[in-house]
Amino acid sequence: MTIGEAFMNKTWVAVIVFFGCVVGILGAFHNSQVEAAADMVLTGHLSYTEEELQDMYDKYEITENDLKFARGELPNYLEGTVLQSNSRVLVTETGEPPEGSKEGVDYDVVMNEQEMLAIIEEARAAYIEKYGVDPSNPKIDEFDGYLLPVQEAKKLVFLGMVRGME
Structure with missing residues (x-):
């Protein structure tokens, strides 16, 4: 095997790994998060339905008190x-x-x-x-008017959909 062939093999491996990572990251999102991210790209704003938010709250065990704390109601x-x-x-x-x-x-x-x-x-x-x-250590962060679980907010930051959490 020549140096050129070895380089091409490594390049193909790197490309495959890169696309695998992208697919893995996107696969980590639920359909609602992918739709919200797509909406963010198209309109510049996040968009979630109440059902999508409730599904996220259930997934991350967000309580009513977590939401009240985030709203400043406690x-x-x-x-x-x-x-x-x-x-x-x-x-x-x-x-x-x-x-x-x-x-x-x-x-x-x-x-x-x-x-x-x-x-x-x-x-x-x-x-x-x-x-x-x-x-x-609150479980909720506010983005674009939505109260999102910190884990979901971090995903949006990672993908560059919203600015980092200060």
Whole structure:
């Protein structure tokens, strides 16, 4: 076998692998996602029916509370903590106020970073228990007015159909 023939064989293998990957990626989409992607190309906007969205929600076990969280209909997970109150909270490295600052004037509560993180983690755990939603890892992302499961949104980003998630 000559060098030219070996190069051509490798080229054909690369082309076949490339098309196999494209077919695999497209095969990962349901028909509704392919239609939505095609609609995006033709009109510049995503388009899903309620049934298609519900099918995606079922597939990824999206709950009503996940949707409410994405719409901002659930309370902030820090609600009821000192971090989500009218108190002026000062977080310092040592948990001590800076020299010259006065309680009630410059701050109401002072704490160190570990105390703040403990409050945040407790609030997060209580929120997950109450609502079944992890506020630090939501299952839904909004694109073009649609609430899409994060996995589906990532597929659209990967295919260049929408801008990346910031």
